[in-house]
Amino acid sequence: MTRIRKNPNQVDLFPFLGKEQIPYQFLRQDDLIKANNPTILEQIAQHLGFSTQTDPKNNGLTLLLQHPFLAPGTIEARPYALSAVNQIYDDNGIVILATGLGKTFIAVLQIIRVLKKQPQKKVLILAPTKPLCEQHYHTLKSALVDLSVRFITGRTGQKKRLKLWQDHQIIIATAETIREEIAKNSGVGEAADVRLLIIDEVHHLTGDHAYAHLAKYYRDYQPAIQIIGLTASPDPDIQKLEKLRLLLDVKPSCVVAKFDTDQDIIPYTHDRLIKPIFLDRVHTGIQKILKQKFVTVLTKETTILATGLQLDLSRYLYFNQEKQVVGLKIKSWNSLLGIIQERITQTTEENERKKYRHLLMTWALAMRWRTAIDRLNKGLTELARFLRRQMIEDAQHAKPSRTMFIQHDTTQIAMYALMSKHLWPMDYSPAGTRKIVAIEREQRAIATQDRKLHAIKYIINDHPGSQVLIFTQYRDSVTKIVNFLNNEFPRLITHRFTGISSQIDDPGMTQTEQKEVRKNYMKGELDILVSTSIGEEGLDFPAVDVLIFYEPISDVRRYIQRLGRTARHTSGIVYILIYKNSEEETLHFASQAKGRIVKRIIQYYQSLEK
Incomplete structure (x- = not known):
């Protein structure tokens, strides 16, 4: 396939303007832009322990970082990246940077700095998934020399984990794996070994996530540890972001936050x-009928819940123009579950407890109706597959809310309607190839x-x-x-x-x-x-x-x-x-x-x- 590629020579590093010296102190990225001087980049790089050279492949227009631990030609001396490392320096930090701009390479620079000073210590990089661990592993292997890197995930053999931990300076791992090893006291993830903890996709660090447990563990048992969180997608609730910052013990000035439209970022982004x-939207007759029936049931269930809890649930719901409930705001709706469970726990009267247990069932039913509406909005084929799975799973392992949902008159009507249009996913053997082709043609026509x-x-x-x-x-x-x-x-x-x-x-x-x-x-x-x-x-x-x-x-x-x-x-x-x-x-x-x-x-x- 032919691809259109952006001209790699379009990034123009700053021309020399003659400013010779800068103090070795925190330098904001705005200052770099105003200074407009690659000499500044060279001096900051030297302050952080790196040297620079011009890139001969790009006509000398870019500067490359050099270090005995860094593979030649790997990392460009970008002002926002150097400034981020300089801004955090030896403190804890959070880096908020758009995808594709090199959060991992910022981590690489800090890894080099830490292991240069304390080669006997380890760097632990946490990622939420095995594919991300593998991706980071390949990035670090290509960027670093004379530093040993390995990843440990749930698929790594139990007997191999301790040796991998002991034999390598940089360990990339899923959080759940390290949490499991620490719980077993196996020696893997030992706090005393770790000097730098890097948490990728740090926005996951909430509630009962393994990130939260590990951040607390390392802060409690390794006071000298440096923790850096990386993310491209911070929470839109600043209170949650501040809670994250405090949990990691990050100074406000050590939150490096950049947007892809910032002046110093734009030269390195693509359109x-x-x-x-x-x-x-063109609904078929069946979709219109079923949508109205589903919405009517969901409205009824949420009304029962609001009345029983004596709460205004409008902030938990989506409404149509007729003020009927057409959807649930999932995060808010999930918090409502906690309210119901708390009332069950705090209520001593049996009739009240029975009432709240019934409301718990109503809450779960509303979730199923919400999903049915959502699948119907996607299409009849999605709805048919969802209902069939509900029916089979309930036959294998009955749950009260699922059984009530499957046996509801409206669900039965929906199933019959889908079967009448040959949209019910099942193993069928109609007589004659011609009939099979006709059914497939009808299914395709409805889907499209x-x-x-x-x-x-x-x-x-x-x-x-x-x-x-x-x-x-x-x-x-x-x-x-x-x-x-x-x-x-x-x-x-x-x-x-x-x-x-x-x-x-x-x-x-x-x-x-x-x-x-x-x-x-x-x-x-x-x-x-x-x-x-x-x-x-x-x-x-x-x-x-x-x-x-x-x-x-x-x-x-x-x-x-x-x-x-x-x-x-x-x-x-x-x-x-x-x-x-x-x-x-x-x-x-x-x-x-x-x-x-x-x-x-x-x-x-x-x-x-x-």
């Missing part, structure tokens, strides 16, 4: 055009009434030769999109990308299969990748030209992570498919508003540098 596409599929077709035709990545929320939607694209573009190679699953009809992909697909996609052997959320975080897809959101998402952190899959090494374009006058519009505008909040938070932390 990313974001185009929301608003579509008119989803206008988003035709929008995707238009986008792909509009970008010939481009590598495309499509994100969608559900595996069933992945299946529908892949089937559609295989039918419409038989000459293009389309592949699904999902996590492992325990679903009845979809085992998902093992980590080995995921690794193979990622490798083939990065080599350009796949044209289109259709992914669930597993492809959102951290993974480097360097050649994505076109990114498509099959639906908008309200979680701004996931939104930022998705955007980061394109325009990492080349320019890219992002399409967000949104149905007009629907919950999707609400979600889209909510994510945009949260994005503006994140930018203000970054500006706040930048102001603390001054």
